Amino acid sequence: MLRPEPESIEVATTPTELATLEGRNISAWFGDHQVLDRVSLTMEAGVVTSLIGPSGCGKSTFLRILNRMHELVPSASLAGEVLLDGEDIYDPSRKLVDARKHIGMVFQKPNPFPAQSIYDNVVAGLKLTGTRISRDERDELVESCLTKAGLWKEVKDRLRAPGAGLSGGQQQRLCIARSLAVSPRVLLMDEPCSALDPTSTRVIEETMLELAHEVTIVIVTHNMQQAQRVSQQCAFFLASQGTPGAIVEHGDTEAMFADPIDPRTFDYVNGRFG
Numbered sequence: 001m002l003r004p005e006p007e008s009i010e011v012a013t014t015p016t017e018l019a020t021l022e023g024r025n026i027s028a029w030f031g032d033h034q035v036l037d038r039v040s041l042t043m044e045a046g047v048v049t050s051l052i053g054p055s056g057c058g059k060s061t062f063l064r065i066l067n068r069m070h071e072l073v074p075s076a077s078l079a080g081e082v083l084l085d086g087e088d089i090y091d092p093s094r095k096l097v098d099a100r101k102h103i104g105m106v107f108q109k110p111n112p113f114p115a116q117s118i119y120d121n122v123v124a125g126l127k128l129t130g131t132r133i134s135r136d137e138r139d140e141l142v143e144s145c146l147t148k149a150g151l152w153k154e155v156k157d158r159l160r161a162p163g164a165g166l167s168g169g170q171q172q173r174l175c176i177a178r179s180l181a182v183s184p185r186v187l188l189m190d191e192p193c194s195a196l197d198p199t200s201t202r203v204i205e206e207t208m209l210e211l212a213h214e215v216t217i218v219i220v221t222h223n224m225q226q227a228q229r230v231s232q233q234c235a236f237f238l239a240s241q242g243t244p245g246a247i248v249e250h251g252d253t254e255a256m257f258a259d260p261i262d263p264r265t266f267d268y269v270n271g272r273f274g
């Protein structure tokens with residue numbers, strides 16, 4: 001008779017439904033320096049939304065507010081609401097860890113746990129979210145997340161090797177796999193390819209397009225071609241002359257690049273500033 005693993009209690013890998021994430025009137029401060037002013041944006045379910053705009057206009061701050069990382073900065077404060085399928089993630093009855101579980105983040109610099117194996121990196125989030133699964137389920141989860149992240153074939157024979165032994169592009173895909181392991185409903189990506197070569201960038205872009213069927217994706221990018229390749233919706237942020245960042249224009253990516261409404265969007269997407 002098969003005996004369950006001692007720690008086998010609940011299964012983490014129930015398929016999740018696509019979710020819409022909505023920021024409503026988001027303002028943000030570091031101390032008394034306001035960096036975002038009443039930004040509202042709906043990031044639709046099953047769609048890739050790109051956030052573009054010059055350096056310092058508040059894109060990363062906005063992204064960090066979307067999964068409750070902004071509040072980790074001691075001087076930081078914010079106003080507004082973030083709704084995941086209509087429910088405010090900042091509601092006092094909601095746990096911080098739930099927001100992080102449902103809304104994952106991939107950073108500019110790949111940050112795998114270097115001493116941990118590739119395998120352990122993928123499942124690292126399960127401990128943090130208190131999710132327990134059997135060894136078989138864990139093996140399956142590792143394979144499916146690495147497959148979704150486009151890394152399985154390259155690492156399947158060295159799952160016990162340390163994460164630090166991978167190339168930068170592979171490490172970034174490992175981080176994507178790690179994010180996926182807790183079944184997030186939204187994946188936030190802050191310039192995920194800016195440290196990568198063109199081939200790794202292409203692999204990650206392909207991965208994003210495939211993932212968009214199961215997780216809502218928001219990506220910050222300075223690469224205008226990338227925004228057009230991967231996103232269906234786009235928002236242009238700007239902080240002009242010392243004012244806090246705000247959205248100048250948002251909508252269908254193709255239209256924003258081909259026929260923007262605001263002259264500042266036209267100038268930015270055509271590389272005239274920023």
Ligand SMILES: Nc1ncnc2c1ncn2[C@@H]1O[C@H](COP(=O)(O)OP(=O)(O)OP(=O)(O)O)[C@@H](O)[C@H]1O
Nearest residue numbers: 030035053054055056057058059060061062073075
């Ligand atoms: N930890 C912090 N403490 C104080 N000010 C900060 C902090 N992080 C960001 N800021 C300020 O907030 C503003 C917005 O920064 P943010 O990093 O969100 O911009 P960004 O659009 O992501 O820029 P980039 O394209 O360069 O990444 C900037 O004026 C920045 O100096």
Ligand SMILES: [Mg+2]
Nearest residue numbers: 059060061190
């Ligand atoms: Mg940034």
